[in-house]
Amino acid sequence: MKILIAKRLGAAGTVALLAFSSFAANAASDGTFGATSTGTVGISASVPSRVQISKLSDVAFTNQDPASAASNAQNVCVYSNTATKGYNIKATGSGASSAFTLANSTLTVPYTVEWAQTTGQTGGTALTTNVALTGQTSAATTPACTSGAATTASLIVKMSSAALLTMQSSTSYTGTLTLVVAPE
Amino acid sequence: MRLLSCMALVSACGLAVYAAPAGAQSNNVRISGLSDLAFGSLTSGVDATRTENVCTFSATATKGYRITASGSGSSNAFTLANGTATLAYEVQWNKLSSQSSGSNLTPNVALTGQTSTATQQACNSGPANSGTLIVVIRGTSIASAAGGPYAGTLTLLIGPE
Numbered sequence: 001m002k003i004l005i006a007k008r009l010g011a012a013g014t015v016a017l018l019a020f021s022s023f024a025a026n027a028a029s030d031g032t033f034g035a036t037s038t039g040t041v042g043i044s045a046s047v048p049s050r051v052q053i054s055k056l057s058d059v060a061f062t063n064q065d066p067a068s069a070a071s072n073a074q075n076v077c078v079y080s081n082t083a084t085k086g087y088n089i090k091a092t093g094s095g096a097s098s099a100f101t102l103a104n105s106t107l108t109v110p111y112t113v114e115w116a117q118t119t120g121q122t123g124g125t126a127l128t129t130n131v132a133l134t135g136q137t138s139a140a141t142t143p144a145c146t147s148g149a150a151t152t153a154s155l156i157v158k159m160s161s162a163a164l165l166t167m168q169s170s171t172s173y174t175g176t177l178t179l180v181v182a183p184e
Numbered sequence: 185m186r187l188l189s190c191m192a193l194v195s196a197c198g199l200a201v202y203a204a205p206a207g208a209q210s211n212n213v214r215i216s217g218l219s220d221l222a223f224g225s226l227t228s229g230v231d232a233t234r235t236e237n238v239c240t241f242s243a244t245a246t247k248g249y250r251i252t253a254s255g256s257g258s259s260n261a262f263t264l265a266n267g268t269a270t271l272a273y274e275v276q277w278n279k280l281s282s283q284s285s286g287s288n289l290t291p292n293v294a295l296t297g298q299t300s301t302a303t304q305q306a307c308n309s310g311p312a313n314s315g316t317l318i319v320v321i322r323g324t325s326i327a328s329a330a331g332g333p334y335a336g337t338l339t340l341l342i343g344p345e
Contacts, residue, residue: 027220027337028218028219028220029218030214030215030216030217030218030306031214031215031216031340031341031342032214033212033213033214033241033305034212034213034214035211035212035213035343035344036213036341036342036343036344037212037213037214037215037341037342038215038339038340038341038342039215039216039218039238039339039340040218040337040338040339040340041218041219041220041221041236041317041319041337041338041339041340042220042221042335042336042337042338043220043221043222043223043234043264043273043319043335043336043337043338044220044221044222044223044264044333044334044335045222045223045224045226045232045264045271045321045333045334045335046223046224046225046226046332046333046334047225047226047228047271047326047329047330047331047332047334048225048226048228048331049331050228050331081328081329081330081331082330082331083267083269083330083331083332141328142327142328143228143327143328183331
């Protein structure tokens with residue numbers, strides 16, 4: 001069984017529009033003719049709200065004993081440049097209607113996804129496919145956690161014993177989990 | 185007494201004329217033609233540059249001048265601000281107009297040895313511009329900047345040389 005996690009980087013463009021007309025500098029002034037002359041230039045710019053999720057790894061449950069539930073936790077990096085460093089996260093699976101399922105042809109098996117906004121966790125808030133988990137904050141100080149905290153959050157993928165018991169032996173089930181992060 | 189007063193006045197006038205002979209060279213300078221620079225929405229990881237042609241005039245014999253820039257950041261740093269968040273920028277100067285790059289300026293440090301082609305103090309005749317101001321916001325700075333609108337003021341001072 002193997003879950004391929006799709007990395008989704010970038011931003012929510014809808015939040016990029018900022019009211020910069022109200023913030024536009026209007027300070028330009030010419031100098032006068034004299035022993036020295038001083039002029040001023042107003043400079044304005046806007047940085048859109050941006051987020052990035054990185055440091056994702058594939059998840060592999062191999063030769064899993066169906067008598068026991070399986071769990072895989074990985075530490076990832078989420079960066080948000082908003083004032084609160086806030087974000088929301090939405091997960092979708094590759095099953096029918098974006099279900100969290102692995103498949104081998106017509107055979108499918110469900111898995112669950114949990115998210116924690118801190119690193120090093122083995123449990124978190126259960127995600128529902130295509131439903132954003134809001135109110136998350138990041139400790140990352142740079143995109144991709146290139147400095148400061150190396151990772152900021154935990155992604156936990158689980159398969160219940162009941163689900164494992166439905167699987168056909170010696171058969172590879174695969175799927176893709178897509179995570180979309182948006183600024184808050 | 186009336187004659188003495190008149191003689192004293194004539195003497196004073198004569199001295200005044202002698203002290204400021206016609207055609208004396210002044211060392212006055214002027215910078216003009218400045219406009220605000222609006223970068224708009226920046227793109228993370230991509231350098232953003234704005235340039236503007238300005239008029240610098242120097243009445244010295246060589247038309248020489250020096251230019252000193254200072255920003256509105258802490259210790260006159262070249263930074264824009266949004267509350268406590270800051271966004272660094274770079275300032276370049278070129279003594280020619282319509283240039284895309286120039287000499288990097290350091291806050292409060294004069295760039296010397298500049299000369300102007302301007303023949304009128306506000307470039308109302310002769311060359312319309314005589315220098316280029318270039319402001320650059322690096323993509324690396326944008327990538328790590330907090331989201332939001334930023335603003336600041338750049339002050340340019342020129343002196344004669």
